[in-house]
Amino acid sequence: MRPADVVRFxxxxxxxxxxxxALMGLAMAIGVAAVVILTALGDGARRYVVKQFSxxxxxxxxxxxxxSETAGATPGMFIGQTPRDLTLDDxxxxxxxxxxxxxxPLSVGSAQVSFGGxxxxxxxxxxxxxxLAIRNMQIAQGSFLPPGDPRAASPVCVIGAxxxxxxxxxxxxxxxxxxxxxxxxxxxxxxxxxGQHLGFNTDEMVIVPVAAAQAMFxxxxxxxxxxxxxxxxxxxxAKRDVTAILQARHEGELDVTVVTQDAVLATFDRVxxxxxxxxxxxxAISxxxxxxLIMNVMLIAVSQRTREIGLLKAVxxxxxxxxxxxxxxxxLLSCLGAMxxxxxxxxxxxxxxxxxxxxxxxxxxxxxxxxxxTAVATGVLFSIMPARRAARLDPVAALSRR
Amino acid sequence: xxxxQRISRVFRVGDQQVHALREVSLQVQPGEYLSLMGPxxxxxxxxxxxxxxxDRPSSGLYRLDGADVTSLSDExxxxxxxxKIGFVFQFFHLVARLTAGQNIELPMALAGVAPAQRHTxxxxxxxxxxxxxxxxHRPDQxxxxxxxxxxxxxxxxxxxAVLLADEPTGNLxxxxxxxxxxxxxxxxxxxxxxxxxxxxxxxxxxxHRQLHMVDGAIAEERKGT
Numbered sequence: 001m002r003p004a005d006v007v008r009f010x011x012x013x014x015x016x017x018x019x020x021x022a023l024m025g026l027a028m029a030i031g032v033a034a035v036v037i038l039t040a041l042g043d044g045a046r047r048y049v050v051k052q053f054s055x056x057x058x059x060x061x062x063x064x065x066x067x068s069e070t071a072g073a074t075p076g077m078f079i080g081q082t083p084r085d086l087t088l089d090d091x092x093x094x095x096x097x098x099x100x101x102x103x104x105p106l107s108v109g110s111a112q113v114s115f116g117g118x119x120x121x122x123x124x125x126x127x128x129x130x131x132l133a134i135r136n137m138q139i140a141q142g143s144f145l146p147p148g149d150p151r152a153a154s155p156v157c158v159i160g161a162x163x164x165x166x167x168x169x170x171x172x173x174x175x176x177x178x179x180x181x182x183x184x185x186x187x188x189x190x191x192x193x194x195g196q197h198l199g200f201n202t203d204e205m206v207i208v209p210v211a212a213a214q215a216m217f218x219x220x221x222x223x224x225x226x227x228x229x230x231x232x233x234x235x236x237x238a239k240r241d242v243t244a245i246l247q248a249r250h251e252g253e254l255d256v257t258v259v260t261q262d263a264v265l266a267t268f269d270r271v272x273x274x275x276x277x278x279x280x281x282x283x284a285i286s287x288x289x290x291x292x293l294i295m296n297v298m299l300i301a302v303s304q305r306t307r308e309i310g311l312l313k314a315v316x317x318x319x320x321x322x323x324x325x326x327x328x329x330x331x332l333l334s335c336l337g338a339m340x341x342x343x344x345x346x347x348x349x350x351x352x353x354x355x356x357x358x359x360x361x362x363x364x365x366x367x368x369x370x371x372x373x374t375a376v377a378t379g380v381l382f383s384i385m386p387a388r389r390a391a392r393l394d395p396v397a398a399l400s401r402r
Numbered sequence: 403x404x405x406x407q408r409i410s411r412v413f414r415v416g417d418q419q420v421h422a423l424r425e426v427s428l429q430v431q432p433g434e435y436l437s438l439m440g441p442x443x444x445x446x447x448x449x450x451x452x453x454x455x456x457d458r459p460s461s462g463l464y465r466l467d468g469a470d471v472t473s474l475s476d477e478x479x480x481x482x483x484x485x486k487i488g489f490v491f492q493f494f495h496l497v498a499r500l501t502a503g504q505n506i507e508l509p510m511a512l513a514g515v516a517p518a519q520r521h522t523x524x525x526x527x528x529x530x531x532x533x534x535x536x537x538x539h540r541p542d543q544x545x546x547x548x549x550x551x552x553x554x555x556x557x558x559x560x561x562x563a564v565l566l567a568d569e570p571t572g573n574l575x576x577x578x579x580x581x582x583x584x585x586x587x588x589x590x591x592x593x594x595x596x597x598x599x600x601x602x603x604x605x606x607x608x609x610h611r612q613l614h615m616v617d618g619a620i621a622e623e624r625k626g627t
Contacts, residue, residue: 015499315508396456
């Protein structure tokens, strides 16, 4: 029998029972659509997080003061240890490492920012000129903090887009003087609007030289030190150098935590990847259920079409051909269902993207392929038994039924 | 061409054994017109099914065109059936969702005949059997006589040497029955070996060789006119 004839016969059989075919196709379609949509969501979440991290810059090391460790606490002693603070000198010392390209100390506080009659409370970040490059930020207008000695508290600030809008409206901001806390700063530049990044909105920020921030908040400590390694390969070397330098400066005590951004990123990537796999697995169960439904219906079809099978045998169909015909019917049915499911899945996906534009929801290719393969495989697997039953039917008994 | 030697067929019903055929021997020459008659349960349909390779004998030897076909596998028997044997049934057994033309094409499709060739052959048969305008009708749009003629067209599509008819008129009114018999006899005149199973003495009496079966054995053989 020609392959085209097998497919045509199966197709005519499917069309002969439209309600049954539609319901079976629907079951298969729901399974495939579920795999596509759920993996699209899972993978979208993963890529969202990865993107957020990588927009912070690449080859980053982050130094926190303090170290998480369990200290033997004896009564009457300190519980744990008070870490030494990170200082600006610590940060500047790190530039000695050949693996380090840029260092940006960060000192963060909050202050009243005012211009003319308007004022607002804004997070104030003290840093250096290198921060711009490390964080992958861009200047919309004017220039960033002046390079030069980080210890100099030059009265220049850079403001985020929201701050500019609220303080200056449509008036020009660059070159104007604003009051931050009780000091006057000249607005040197305005950041390009970036929006939210891991809960950190640069649009609402005011950036001043680190020394100015420390003076403003009356402190000499740093919240973080961001370090950019020269290359990805030198990231580990940079981490070793940074640790060594800080340990030496802190009288041999390792009381800082140095993490690579990659390590954080990889953890998120793993967790969310596993989550995507898990939801894909759950959705795949619905495909197996659809497969069992198909088997059920094909078994019913075999007993409904007993006479037809008897007739096919009488006109010379071999058992292999009968098997092939029923097999083709089930596979065609699951393929059609899978196609419909793919269409529904992609439609659902684009709907998600429309409703939540920030989430880059897209089913990964492996999930789409896996859904299709699973759908067709269950169709094939669960049609083996009905097809065999049809082929084994006794033609005399089959034909004697009216 | 058909050579049955001591063919028996035993069915098991519960713990009882039913002997549908008891050591039946029969030779049929090419081009014969044979009828098998007898009461229900006499084994005539079983004999027909064994000749048509739909059923296997419990013992005995069946040679078709000189070759032993009892020992063939299911696949090989199906191929022999497809090429050498045509079946006509009391209840027509047309596939309801296929048109008359597609029903006729079915055995050719199973044999892998090219679509164009199949189509030509089906149309040729339809017009030869007076159904030229019924090619695209489904079985439920045809009368009983027309359905049986479509079934005969299907049985003869592969130009089989043997045509087996089990009560071909059993489900038809007199007129349609007569048409169907005429068609079968025309086919016989063109050289097809025709074996008809029937209750109807009038139909059975038309055959040149009439076998009466009782209790799974051939009780009497008569020559017709």
